Amino acid sequence: MVLLRRFGVLLVFVGALFLSAGLACGPGRGFGKRRHPKKLTPLAYKQFIPNVAEKTLGASGRYEGKISRNSERFKELTPNYNPDIIFKDEENTGADRLMTQRCKDKLNALAISVMNQWPGVKLRVTEGWDEDGHHSEESLHYEGRAVDITTSDRDRSKYGMLARLAVEAGFDWVYYESKAHIHCSVKAENSVAAKSGGCFPGSAWVNLEQGGTKLVKDLHPGDRVLAADVQGQLLYSEFLAFLDQVEPPVRKLFYVVETRQPRTRLLLTAAHLLFVAPPQNHSMPQPVFASRVQPGQRVYVLGKEGQALLQAEVHSVSLQEEASGAYAPLTTQGTILINQVLASCYAVIEEHSWAHWAFAPFRVAHALLAMLYPSGLSSPALFPASAPEDAPAGVHWYSRLLYHIGRWVLDSEMIHPLGMAS
Numbered sequence: 001m002v003l004l005r006r007f008g009v010l011l012v013f014v015g016a017l018f019l020s021a022g023l024a025c026g027p028g029r030g031f032g033k034r035r036h037p038k039k040l041t042p043l044a045y046k047q048f049i050p051n052v053a054e055k056t057l058g059a060s061g062r063y064e065g066k067i068s069r070n071s072e073r074f075k076e077l078t079p080n081y082n083p084d085i086i087f088k089d090e091e092n093t094g095a096d097r098l099m100t101q102r103c104k105d106k107l108n109a110l111a112i113s114v115m116n117q118w119p120g121v122k123l124r125v126t127e128g129w130d131e132d133g134h135h136s137e138e139s140l141h142y143e144g145r146a147v148d149i150t151t152s153d154r155d156r157s158k159y160g161m162l163a164r165l166a167v168e169a170g171f172d173w174v175y176y177e178s179k180a181h182i183h184c185s186v187k188a189e190n191s192v193a194a195k196s197g198g199c200f201p202g203s204a205w206v207n208l209e210q211g212g213t214k215l216v217k218d219l220h221p222g223d224r225v226l227a228a229d230v231q232g233q234l235l236y237s238e239f240l241a242f243l244d245q246v247e248p249p250v251r252k253l254f255y256v257v258e259t260r261q262p263r264t265r266l267l268l269t270a271a272h273l274l275f276v277a278p279p280q281n282h283s284m285p286q287p288v289f290a291s292r293v294q295p296g297q298r299v300y301v302l303g304k305e306g307q308a309l310l311q312a313e314v315h316s317v318s319l320q321e322e323a324s325g326a327y328a329p330l331t332t333q334g335t336i337l338i339n340q341v342l343a344s345c346y347a348v349i350e351e352h353s354w355a356h357w358a359f360a361p362f363r364v365a366h367a368l369l370a371m372l373y374p375s376g377l378s379s380p381a382l383f384p385a386s387a388p389e390d391a392p393a394g395v396h397w398y399s400r401l402l403y404h405i406g407r408w409v410l411d412s413e414m415i416h417p418l419g420m421a422s
Contacts, residue, residue, distance in 0.1 A: 040168065042160030048175040049167050055138070057253060057270065058291070059173040060145060060185040063138040068131060076189060077129060077144045080104045084111040086124040086152050096128035099144040102186045107147060110169035110184075114151065117165060122152040126181055146185040148177075156180070199244045199347075201254060201267050202325030204338050207302075209236040216327045216338070227333040228342055230353075232285060232300060232309050237333035240366050243345070244328035252326050255290045257299065257341070259312035264301050266341045267323060273344035273352055275300055275335075277311045287344050287352035293317050300342035309342060332363060 043049065052058040067073045077098040080087075085107065087096045099107070111123040127148035130141040140146035149166070151158050156179055163182045166174045177183040202217035207226035214223065219239045227237040246252065254267035257274065268274065270291035277298040278286050285300060293299075298311040329336060330345045334356040337343070346355035 040161065040164045043163035043167075043174070043176045044160065045176050045179065047163075048173065049163075050173065054140070054173045054175070054185060060140060061172075061187045063140065064143060064188055066142040067129070067144060073143075076100055078104055080107060082108050082111055084108075084115060084122055086122050087128070088124065088126045091132065093131075095131055096125055098129040099147065100186065100189050102189055103145055103147065106166075106170045106184070106186055110149075110166055110171075113165040113169055114162065117161065118151065118153075118158065121155075121158075124150045124152045124154075126150060140185045143188070145188065146183065148181040148183050150181050199246070199252075199269050199272065199326035199328040200338055200343075201252075201323035202248065202327060203323060204267065204327075206329075207306075207337060207340075216329055217325055219327075219329055225329075225331060226302075226337045227331050227335045228300070228309060228337070229333065229335075230284060232342075234302075234307070234309065235333065237331040237335070240330045240332060240363065242327055243330050244326065244347075246326040248324040253322055255293070256316070256318045257290065257293055257314060258316045259299065259301060259341075260315045262301055262304065262310070262312060262340075264299075264312065264339060264341050266339045266343070268338070268343065269326065269347070272328070272347040273350065273355075275342050275344065275352075285342075287346075287350060289350055302337060302340040330359070330362075334359070 048054070050058055054060050055062050065073070067077065078101055079094065079097045080099060081097065089096045107123070107125070114121060114123045125147050127135075127141060127146075129144040130139065133142075135141045149162065151162060159179070159182055160176060163174050163176045166182060166184045171184040172187045173185045175183040200216050202215060204216045205213045206216060206219070208214055209224035209226075214225075219225070219242075221238075221240060223239040224236040225239055226234060228234050252269065254269055257266045257268070258264065266274075268290045270289065272290050273287040274290050274293055275285040276288050276293065277300065278284070288297075293314060295314050295316055297314050299314060300309045301312045303310045328345070328347065334345050334352070335342060336345055344352045344355070346352055346359075349355055
């Protein structure tokens with residue numbers, strides 16, 4: 001009974017936190033502000049989103065090989081019998097209905113958008129999985145990761161808006177390829193990029209309050225690590241949980257940001273936030289996606305004496321290093337020094353302060369759990385990714401929740417193209 005009473009008190013506190021967070025939002029855009037419906041702009045002919053090649057990291061990713069009915073990978077495909085979608089199926093084999101689960105989910109979401117946009121009109125698929133070699137070499141149609149679509153009325157004046165609706169539905173790459181159809185594709189099911197937001201490799205390290213360093217992958221709740229406040233003043237902050245966690249032997253591509261004076265080298269994923277110095281020194285540090293950091297910009301690094309942060313010019317930025325494991329540690333402060341470089345704990349949305357505000361209920365609930373259950377027995381239930389040894393791989397449920405809310409209330413330009421797909 002005592003445990004149930006404590007759990008009830010905790011739920012009341014957390015519920016109140018969510019309610020107060022929604023009511024207390026002030027002027028300007030934020031998670032608590034009601035917004036008018038987003039105005040959608042049709043894609044232009046031959047336009048594609050994101051504005052990168054289809055088979056690159058920022059879009060649907062590399063080609064992984066053709067799937068045939070006799071191959072082991074054929075089990076990756078699932079049929080789509082959604083009655084709100086018309087499948088052309090000119091081969092009369094049902095091939096156009098076969099696709100990966102991710103492609104199916106996005107297609108079903110798009111079907112709803114089409115009916116809402118044009119009552120009485122349905123989504124039509126003209127090409128899905130291709131087993132006959134009718135597409136170009138290394139086409140994602142051969143993996144069931146691409147579809148060509150039109151509207152059921154074949155009204156070409158609708159296709160630009162259809163492409164925009166496909167972007168909003170979450171396809172990883174959308175191309176107004178032909179005046180006769182729109183091409184859409186998704187990341188592979190086993191793509192790490194499709195299942196994670198922003199992280200550091202397991203070999204990254206942090207400074208501990210009691211002295212010495214520790215690998216990120218070895219952090220445990222309660223560890224106090226070097227961080228900084230919004231003014232750039234150093235402090236030690238408690239490690240709370242991993243917001244993203246992918247264990248070895250999974251390997252992942254990281255951006256490499258290097259400085260010379262002093263010499264530092266930081267690996268982090270494209271969607272993770274790094275602080276850069278603004279042109280005016282009196283201004284606050286600016287959070288920037290790792291993929292947008294440029295040589296010549298200045299990042300914040302630990303000085304030789306370890307007592308203050310210094311600005312160091314970025315010498316090079318490259319996407320060329322593959323490392324094992326991926327971890328996104330969250331601290332109470334929301335910042336952390338990784339390999340002596342100041343970084344945000346957040347990713348995907350290019351607003352550190354908004355992300356930190358959105359995690360306030362998480363931090364307070366974590367503090368309440370620590371008081372109510374000093375042994376930490378309740379942590380796995382509400383914070384299932386809080387410890388490396390028993391945490392499931394992937395993005396923390398709270399991060400996923402905030403991401404889906406963010407996609408609804410924020411402009412797409414603020415969300416990294418890689419996103420945090422489910």
